[in-house]
Each structure stands twice: as structure tokens, then as C-alpha cells.
């Protein structure tokens with residue numbers, strides 16, 4: 666069995682769960698194994714059909730009032746009980762903040778290995794082992810890791826690296842309720858309050874059009890021009906680590922190995938050289954435009970369209986043309 670933990674909050678699934686269910690279906694086909702999705706929470710039954718439509722053969726629902734809000738101790742204990750009972754061959758979690766907290770705790774309890782932050786998963790056709798690929802040595806090489814002797818083979822996967830499969834409303838699957846034994850004695854944490862933060866802009870991971878700026882932009886004011894272009898295109902603005910470290914753009918808008926992985930329809934890289942750590946977060950974009958004054962910048966090698974020139978000349982002209990449309 667290939668098991669996927671699908672995180673939810675306030676009755677809504679995180680998209681990485683759907684991405685992983687899609688990938689798990691591929692792995693399951695290679696192994697001739699079913700895909701089981703697990704959801705934890707309270708009053709979350711409505712999520713099961715969505716997971717089935719996206720490729721799960723079975724959905725295990727774990728409902729408990731103490732699982733309503735996220736608590737790392739209680740979520741770890743509940744998931745551990747499910748895994749002990751089901752004994753999957755493979756266990757996948759999203760490499761979100763929550764997944765990054767749960768996965769190592771589970772791996773330690775299960776006495777198995779964990780490959781964190783994977784960017785690809787495949788089944789070795791000969792050994793049938795899971796090949797888990799992740800960037801290593803600051804992203805300078807991609808390491809493929811196997812877990813030959815311990816089970817489950819466990820990986821966390823970065824959100825955005827796999828596409829969300831097209832849902833099939835005709836798909837059928839099994840829905841199972843699983844009762845866990847958890848109580849407040851299982852946790853040292855006490856939740857006082859949940860404060861919802863309203864974000865000014867949408868998460869860049871879901872954006873269809875991204876205008877990203879790098880060190881070449883030179884100032885925070887420069888990013889205002891990029892925002893103008895992004896708004897005209899119906900997109901959003903992002904940045905390289907250099908831009909984030911200079912304080913020109915917020916940290917949650919960083920694209921790359923230590924930032925977010927994006928795969929928009931259009932990615933416009935302005936004044937970004939294309940370091941391997943940046944490419945790791947955006948190279949699967951559908952169409953890449955690079956605006957750079959250096960024709961030999963590495964970003965030009967992966968760009969579908971390269972514009973060689975000073976962005977201060979190119980971007981205002983683009984904005985002017987778009988305003989005329």
C-alpha cells in the first residue's frame with residue numbers, strides 16, 4: 666500500500682495532498698499496490714470523495730474533537746496508530762511546516778528512515794524500491810536515496826513539484842473510519858487561541874503568472890515597477906533570495922531551494938542570474954521569459970524567451986504596451 670497523509674485545516678485540504686495522491690497513483694500502478702489517503706481532524710468527512718476523485722482507492726478518516734486544531738503530539742500519536750495498523754510500504758507527506766514537524770517524529774517512532782524535501786519519486790523497475798530524489802550539497806547535486814530494509818519507505822515532498830491530477834467524479838473508492846485513542850495526557854502543549862492572519866496577496870505557489878525580480882532590480886522601488894507589470898498581467902510578484910535578503914520583497918515570496926516551488930503558466934525572471942538554487946524552484950514553469958542585461962546569464966539557457974537588455978528600459982515599455990491593449 667502507498668499511504669499519503671493529506672493535511673487539512675478548517676475543513677479544506679492543502680493542495681500538496683492532492684499532488685501526492687496523484688503521484689502515489691503512479692507509484693501504486695508500478696507496484697500493483699492501492700493508494701490510501703489519511704485525513705485527521707473533526708467533521709472532515711466531506712473531504713473523502715475529493716481524495717477519491719483525485720486517485721485515492723481508500724480514504725481513512727480519523728475524527729476526534731482533539732484533532733480539530735493542529736497539535737503536533739496528538740497528530741503524531743494518531744497517525745502512528747493508523748500506520749502501525751495499516752503497515753504501508755510507502756508513506757508520503759507534504760514538506761509543509763506541518764509535514765516537516767510530523768514526519769521526523771513518525772520516522773523515529775516507526776524506526777525507519779526519512780528522506781525530507783524530495784523533488785522527485787520513482788519506483789526502481791528492478792528492485793521495486795522507492796527512489797527518493799532531493800537536492801544535496803546546497804543544490805549542487807541531486808541525490809537519489811533508497812530505504813532498502815526498513816518500512817515504510819518515508820518521504821516528505823515539496824509542495825508544487827507534482828501536478829494536481831484532473832479529478833474524475835466517476836471514480837469509486839472505500840471510505841474507512843479509524844478510531845484513535847488520544848487524550849490531553851498525550852500532549853504537553855496547550856492551545857490557547859488560533860489567530861487567523863489575512864494575507865494581502867495570494868500564495869505564490871498557486872499563482873498562474875509570476876513576475877520575479879533579483880539582485881539586478883537594485884532597490885525596493887524597482888519592485889514597485891515589477892508589481893505594476895504583474896498586476897497588468899493578472900499575476901503576482903516574487904523574488905530571488907538575493908532580493909529577499911536585501912529586504913526588497915517578503916520572505917514568503919522567495920522562489921527556490923530554500924523558498925517556494927512554483928510552476929506557473931508564465932514566469933518572468935527580471936534581473937535574476939539563474940543560480941541552480943533558484944532554478945530548483947521554478948524550472949517546471951510552463952513558459953519562462955528572462956530579462957537580463959547579460960546574454961550569458963544561466964537563466965537564458967532555460968528561458969523560452971530571452972530579452973537582453975536593462976530591465977529599466979524593457980519593463981516600462983512592456984507596461985506601456987500592455988496599458989494600450
Ligand code: FAD
Nearest residue numbers: 879880881905906907921922923924936937938943958976
Ligand atoms: P545575482 O546572481 O547577483 O544575479 C543578478 C542578475 O541581474 C545578473 O544576471 C545580472 O546580469 C542581472 N542584472 C543586473 N542589473 C540588471 C539590469 N539593470 N537589467 C537586467 N538585468 C540586470 N537563491 C534563490 O533565488 N532561491 C533560493 O531558494 C536559494 N536558496 C539557496 C540555498 C543555499 C543553500 C545556497 C547556498 C544558496 C541559495 N540561493 C537561493 C542563492 C543563489 O545561489 C544565488 O545567490 C541567488 O539566486 C542569486 O540571486 P539573483 O539571481 O537575484 O542575483
